[in-house]
Amino acid sequence: MALSKIWVHVEVSEDAIAPITLEILAQARSLTDQVEAFVGGPCADDIAATLGAHGVKKVLATGDLQGGMQGVHVAAALAAAVEGGDAPDLIMFGSTYDGRDIVARLSVKLDKPVVTNNTDVEVDGDSIVVSEPIFGGTEIVKTKFAAGTPALATFRPKSFEAEESGGGAAEAAELAVPDVGAAGGAKILDRHVEETSGPKLDEAAVVVSGGRGLGEADKFDMIEKLSKLLKGAPGASRAIVDAGWVPYSYQVGQTGKVVKPTVYIAAGISGATQHMVGMKGSKNIVAINKDPEAPIFGVADLGIVGDVHKVLPKLIEALEAR
Amino acid sequence: MNVVVCVKQIPDPADPGALNPDHTLKRDGKLILDESDTYGVEMALQLVDKAGEGEVTLVSMAPNGEVAGLRQALAMGAAGAILVSDDTLAGAGALDSAKVLAAAIGRVEGYDLVLAATESSDGYTGTVPEQVAAILDLPSITFAKEVDVADGTVKVRRQTEAGYDECESPLPALVSVTAGVVEPRYPSFKGIMAAKSKPLDTVTVADLGLDGEMVGWSGAGQEIVDVSAAPEREAGEVIEDDGEAHAKIVEFLDGLKVL
Ligand SMILES: Cc1cc2nc3c(=O)[nH]c(=O)nc-3n(C[C@H](O)[C@H](O)[C@H](O)COP(=O)(O)OP(=O)(O)OC[C@H]3O[C@@H](n4cnc5c(N)ncnc54)[C@H](O)[C@@H]3O)c2cc1C
Ligand SMILES: Nc1ncnc2c1ncn2[C@@H]1O[C@H](COP(=O)(O)O)[C@@H](O)[C@H]1O
Numbered sequence: 161m162a163l164s165k166i167w168v169h170v171e172v173s174e175d176a177i178a179p180i181t182l183e184i185l186a187q188a189r190s191l192t193d194q195v196e197a198f199v200g201g202p203c204a205d206d207i208a209a210t211l212g213a214h215g216v217k218k219v220l221a222t223g224d225l226q227g228g229m230q231g232v233h234v235a236a237a238l239a240a241a242v243e244g245g246d247a248p249d250l251i252m253f254g255s256t257y258d259g260r261d262i263v264a265r266l267s268v269k270l271d272k273p274v275v276t277n278n279t280d281v282e283v284d285g286d287s288i289v290v291s292e293p294i295f296g297g298t299e300i301v302k303t304k305f306a307a308g309t310p311a312l313a314t315f316r317p318k319s320f321e322a323e324e325s326g327g328g329a330a331e332a333a334e335l336a337v338p339d340v341g342a343a344g345g346a347k348i349l350d351r352h353v354e355e356t357s358g359p360k361l362d363e364a365a366v367v368v369s370g371g372r373g374l375g376e377a378d379k380f381d382m383i384e385k386l387s388k389l390l391k392g393a394p395g396a397s398r399a400i401v402d403a404g405w406v407p408y409s410y411q412v413g414q415t416g417k418v419v420k421p422t423v424y425i426a427a428g429i430s431g432a433t434q435h436m437v438g439m440k441g442s443k444n445i446v447a448i449n450k451d452p453e454a455p456i457f458g459v460a461d462l463g464i465v466g467d468v469h470k471v472l473p474k475l476i477e478a479l480e481a482r
Numbered sequence: 483m484n485v486v487v488c489v490k491q492i493p494d495p496a497d498p499g500a501l502n503p504d505h506t507l508k509r510d511g512k513l514i515l516d517e518s519d520t521y522g523v524e525m526a527l528q529l530v531d532k533a534g535e536g537e538v539t540l541v542s543m544a545p546n547g548e549v550a551g552l553r554q555a556l557a558m559g560a561a562g563a564i565l566v567s568d569d570t571l572a573g574a575g576a577l578d579s580a581k582v583l584a585a586a587i588g589r590v591e592g593y594d595l596v597l598a599a600t601e602s603s604d605g606y607t608g609t610v611p612e613q614v615a616a617i618l619d620l621p622s623i624t625f626a627k628e629v630d631v632a633d634g635t636v637k638v639r640r641q642t643e644a645g646y647d648e649c650e651s652p653l654p655a656l657v658s659v660t661a662g663v664v665e666p667r668y669p670s671f672k673g674i675m676a677a678k679s680k681p682l683d684t685v686t687v688a689d690l691g692l693d694g695e696m697v698g699w700s701g702a703g704q705e706i707v708d709v710s711a712a713p714e715r716e717a718g719e720v721i722e723d724d725g726e727a728h729a730k731i732v733e734f735l736d737g738l739k740v741l
Binding site for chain 1: 498499505575576577580601606607608609610611612613615616617619620621622623624625627640641642643644645646647648649650651652655660661662703704705706707708709710711712715717718719720721722723725727728729730731732734735738740741
């Protein structure tokens with residue numbers, strides 16, 4: 161059975177569509193030819209154009225939320241649209257800050273469960289079945305929706321490959337936001353964008369991550385230097401994020417970013433399941449660890465049993481000399 | 483200033499996880515306080531302390547009557563706790579948990595703020611707090627990395643992809659906090675002793691006026707159809723550093739054309 165219609169949440173970050181939206185759209189297109197998108201905000205022309213190129217025929221846009229939170233407003237608008245008879249079979253969200261807020265509020269409004277953190281979705285007979293990796297990605301659980309449509313699901317970044325399908329700009333339609341009462345009291349007053357240089361962690365072709373094996377915060381310099389030489393992004397294990405050596409935005413893993421670069425270099429990282437779930441999908445993995453028994457070697461294409469304080473400086477020197 | 487904190491009691495994350503034959507997460511062993519929730523407890527204690535009045539009440543749902551985690555949070559300084567425990571809760575999904583927690587929070591008189599963690603360590607759906615807010619019809623701010631309360635308003639720095647948003651909400655409200663928002667205290671000996679005599683109400687789903695058929699496994703609206711091992715990634719070459727391992731890495735990177 162092909163699905164009659166799917167809605168996909170459009171995540172907008174710094175005025176551009178986030179990669180996760182385009183990834184999810186590619187998968188949605190494989191399940192139905194009626195893919196519609198919705199956005200908690202205005203639908204700018206370039207957003208409509210990008211969505212169209214990725215197979216979206218219609219974008220439902222709430223217009224400016226005036227600082228109101230995405231969760232409560234977009235969920236109320238979607239619930240009203242569903243109750244108005246315009247229900248899709250499936251509503252897909254990224255496992256992102258706003259995606260989770262909206263889907264959670266919507267699940268209460270529609271009294272339907274959400275299945276979170278999936279990496280795949282398929283149609284089996286007339287059921288929608290999603291797959292979620294558990295226990296650090298060692299096992300895959302498949303869940304069938306049994307509460308009628310629309311099914312609500314969130315998907316982890318990098319689960320699907322984004323792909324343009326060609327197509328003119330998507331047609332914009334209004335997604336009316338009903339009055340949300342007291343629940344709408346929270347407001348965003350100001351947005352801060354942290355300065356970053358180089359490619360983004362979850363988009364870089366090379367990621368160099370450091371862990372507790374670096375010994376002290378200052379030694380993270382080696383990771384920064386190496387990632388710069390490789391035109392990549394620096395990353396980290398949670399151990400050193402919690403220790404305050406680097407900001408949370410560097411964290412790779414279950415509670416951090418999912419990365420799938422061409423090369424992932426793990427230096428002084430043991431390879432806890434919660435770290436590996438965020439990097440196991442990398443095309444190539446290099447690990448440097450002084451403990452030959454470290455679990456990270458179990459997924460490494462090239463493993464170096466050695467001291468990061470010896471290997472990294474020489475590696476940096478060799479690359480600088482090129 | 484009265485603060486309710488949702489605290490989850492979970493199997494020790496250091497133990498390997500396991501599933502029951504019906505595919506629900508095994509939770510029959512001893513449960514401990516989810517470390518993620520120690521941040522909410524600490525935040526609540528600090529806010530009440532700063533306000534100079536009020537108290538911190540804990541709310542937890544666990545299928546097997548577990549109180550060890552709640553005692554730990556009481557030892558940190560919370561005044562009392564409500565535990566919802568019931569056989570029907572086995573296999574409860576996020577929405578069910580939220581319905582139960584919201585009903586339990588409803589029993590706390592005159593709360594100003596509800597705190598939870600952004601995600602639990604065992605379920606990590608990250609949806610329960612926002613679902614609780616929706617059921618209680620409260621405004622909410624998720625992913626807080628800084629929280630302050632003044633003049634009936636909660637001010638929050640909310641983590642975003644690109645940095646953070648400066649947010650605020652009138653009270654009562656719900657806020658979910660990230661790990662690291664504050665440094666959780668260790669319970670003192672005095673705190674541990676005091677915790678033993680603090681009020682801890684254990685209630686059932688029926689006590690909360692909810693229909694047991696509607697929450698828990700039977701009402702979950704989803705069905706696990708398969709659990710299988712994920713494809714393993716093959717390990718490659720592992721070499722001992724003889725002082726020249728860096729050259730091996732350069733060669734490897736060269737082969738991938740990333741240099
Ligand atoms: C619910 C939950 C969620 C989590 N989410 C995440 C997450 O998103 N991301 C994450 O990373 N972790 C996460 N963790 C934490 C995870 O379990 C590990 O604790 C963490 O990944 C360990 O970080 P590490 O490898 O840097 O430190 P350690 O495990 O301490 O490993 C340090 C490694 O460095 C090696 N080493 C020491 N000295 C040297 C040297 N001189 N040269 C070379 N090697 C050396 C050691 O042999 C060791 O293998 C989570 C945990 C829980 C419970
Ligand atoms: N059974 C529970 N008892 C108390 N609090 C819970 C429970 N389940 C979830 N929570 C709260 O909601 C947060 C997010 O949980 P989750 O949605 O499972 O990731 C947790 O960190 C807790 O603060």
